Every structure is written in structure tokens, then in C-alpha cells.
Amino acid sequence: MTNAESRTVLRILDANANRAGEGLRTLEESARFILDDLCLTDCLKTHRHDLAVAMGRWNRLQLIDSRDTPGDVGTQVTTASEQSRADLSAVIAAATTRTQQALRCLEEYGKTSDPAFAARIESIRYQCYATFRELELKMAGSNTRSRKLRDARLYALIACEPNADRLEARIAELADAQVDVIQLRDPSVDDRTLFEQARIGAAIAKQREVLWIINDRADIAVAADADGVHVGQEEVPVDALRGVMGRERLIGLSTHDIEQVHAAARTTADYIGCGPTFPGKTKSFDHFPGCVFLKQVSDAEQTGELALPAFAIGGIGLDNVEQVSQAGIGRVAVTGALASHEGLRQTASTMREILERVPFRLTADSEAVGSVLER
Ligand SMILES: Cc1ncc(COP(=O)(O)OP(=O)(O)O)c(N)n1
Ligand SMILES: Cc1ncsc1CCOP(=O)(O)O
Numbered sequence: 001m002t003n004a005e006s007r008t009v010l011r012i013l014d015a016n017a018n019r020a021g022e023g024l025r026t027l028e029e030s031a032r033f034i035l036d037d038l039c040l041t042d043c044l045k046t047h048r049h050d051l052a053v054a055m056g057r058w059n060r061l062q063l064i065d066s067r068d069t070p071g072d073v074g075t076q077v078t079t080a081s082e083q084s085r086a087d088l089s090a091v092i093a094a095a096t097t098r099t100q101q102a103l104r105c106l107e108e109y110g111k112t113s114d115p116a117f118a119a120r121i122e123s124i125r126y127q128c129y130a131t132f133r134e135l136e137l138k139m140a141g142s143n144t145r146s147r148k149l150r151d152a153r154l155y156a157l158i159a160c161e162p163n164a165d166r167l168e169a170r171i172a173e174l175a176d177a178q179v180d181v182i183q184l185r186d187p188s189v190d191d192r193t194l195f196e197q198a199r200i201g202a203a204i205a206k207q208r209e210v211l212w213i214i215n216d217r218a219d220i221a222v223a224a225d226a227d228g229v230h231v232g233q234e235e236v237p238v239d240a241l242r243g244v245m246g247r248e249r250l251i252g253l254s255t256h257d258i259e260q261v262h263a264a265a266r267t268t269a270d271y272i273g274c275g276p277t278f279p280g281k282t283k284s285f286d287h288f289p290g291c292v293f294l295k296q297v298s299d300a301e302q303t304g305e306l307a308l309p310a311f312a313i314g315g316i317g318l319d320n321v322e323q324v325s326q327a328g329i330g331r332v333a334v335t336g337a338l339a340s341h342e343g344l345r346q347t348a349s350t351m352r353e354i355l356e357r358v359p360f361r362l363t364a365d366s367e368a369v370g371s372v373l374e375r
């Protein structure tokens, strides 16, 4: 190669090392701040570090000296798609593509001067493929869960079943009845049983495209690969659980008055349970905030103070679901109302019909999620 050619190669290497480093940093921020994923954050940081070490092969001053940004004709070539990003997933998609392309350029042009350098870059590029795959899938999983949750009307709480077949049958009948979310809630079983049922249920729920939530136990929810956990006011705070759950899994929080609702909106909770609404047979209470509370929650939704999906809970069934919808709440969580096989589909469909009288508020967030899925 002539001196001029070597200088051009250095210029290309410098530009692409910067591009790859910036792309990796962009992705690191998404793993850290969007997904709260320590492991992915660490991987991305390692790739960035490995790239910097590999680039140490070149004299830094020579690289900088080869740089000629004002004379770079490429800086004037921009496309409309570069100027806007529809949402956070689009930021990630653009950064992964840009990083991969930059690494490939480093490898190809690096081969002209140093095959060993090119081989190091190739290895980083392959490691990046695996990390980017995980990052994009986690992001997509998080979007899918949030979207399903936003579209949910019916949420059923179930106990453990005596075996896997019975659990499968139970989840199947609820899915067939168009139940959107199922929570495994069983204070009477030991941890091992709860975990086993949580794990089996997670696989079945995934097949059936129903969200699968574990009551109280974030550890079991993660270990069983469930979609999320539901916790109460006296349990570990939502933001502390977020580190355990990651951004891609859901956290639901029980609320019993409007102050708790406003406080929940300031956490990273994905949805709230509101109640107890009416007395029921599943759990007993001394105090019922009832429909007065539900109306306050609905008002907070209307004013935009509350953007989290809110599920009314406690003693709700065919006989009183109309009161819930009249209070302005279009989502319910129930145990007793969907406990019996008899007439399950009919009960669920009538409840849904009544709940659908309450339109969902379309938030900027839900529109953004929709646009990701349409791509
Ligand atoms: C959807 C939903 N809402 C509320 C609750 C109640 O949770 P909590 O107050 O923690 O009581 P227990 O269920 O743990 O007895 C819930 N489980 N699900
Ligand atoms: C767990 C829980 N938390 C508030 S009410 C309730 C029980 C819901 O079951 P049901 O619908 O049978 O009242």
C-alpha cells in the first residue's frame, strides 16, 4: 500500500472505531436505564472495552491526525430516517445496525494492514451479535408484555393444581374464555410446589399468549420465567424489586386508597390492583374502599395523573361488575367469579362485554408500543 492508502485506511479505522464505540455506548445505556439489566450492561461495557484495547494496536495520534471531519463528504449525506427515532426500540435497532456495520468495516479495512487485528475485531463482532440478539429480544418481550397488559380486561387469580395436567387444563380453559392475565396465588403451598407450578404454568401461558404473574414472590417469578410478580403495600418496594425483575418483566402493586395510587405512579410499577371493592370469599377484610375509590382512580386516569393500567379487585362478579364499569374502571382481577368450570366462558364474556363499555385511554406510550410492533 502507498502512504496515501495507509493514511486512508487509518482514517476509515478511526471513523469506524468511533462509530462502533458510540453505538455500543448507546446500547449500554438502554440495557442500563431501560431494561435495568446488569448482565447485558456488563456485556456491552466489555465489548466497548475490548474494542478500545484492540484499537490500541494503532497509534492514537496517527489515528487522530488522519481525521478530517470538515473534509469528509459523508457528513453531508443524511437520510430522513437518521433524523428521527419512533421510540426506544428504534434507537436500539439503529445502534445495533450501526455498530455491526462499523465493526465489519474495521475488520475488512484492518485486514489490509494487520490480519491479527482483523481477527480480534471479528471475534468482538460475533460476541456482539449474541449480545444484541438478547438485547433486542428483551426489548421486544418487554414491549409485548406491556402491550398485552394495556389491552387486558380480565385478570384471573388461581391456586396451584394437584399436577401439571390439571394446571394446563385450568390455564387452557381460562385462555379459551379470553382471560388476558393469570396470577398464581397460593399462600398454602411450600416454595418448591409454588416454583414447580410457576415454571410449568409459565410455559403453558406463553403458548396460550396469556400473561403469567406470580403473587408475592419475585424470586420465583424470575426463576420460573414468568411474565411478572404482584406485590402488596407491606411487601418489598417496587423499585427495589425492579433490580430483581429487570425492566422486561412486569410488577403489579396493590393499592387501597388514592394516595397509594399516586405513590404507585411515581414508582416503576407496570400496573396496579385497586381494592378491595366488595366482600368476597377468597380473602377477608375489615375495610372496603369500594367503588368510591374506583371512581377516584378513574378520575386520575381521565386527568392523565395515572397512566398505569388499574385492575379493580375484591368480590367482583357478574352481579356487581356493572358497578365497577360505572365507576369508570374497565379492568378487573377476580378469583371466585372464574373459579368454576361451569359457565366459565359465558361469565367471562359477559363480564368483558360490560367492562368494554369503559374505553381505554390511549396514551402516547401505548401508541409508541403499537408502532414498534407494526414494524
Ligand atoms: C391484581 C391483584 N391485586 C391485588 C392483589 C392483592 O395483593 P396483596 O395486597 O399483596 O395480598 P395477597 O394477594 O398477597 O394476599 C393481588 N394479589 N393481585
Ligand atoms: C387477593 C385479593 N386481594 C384483594 S381482594 C383479593 C381476592 C380476590 O378474589 P375474589 O375475586 O374471589 O374476591
Ligand SMILES: [Mg+2]
Pocket (backbone or CB within 6 Å): 215, 216, 230, 231, 232, 235
Ligand atoms: Mg401480597
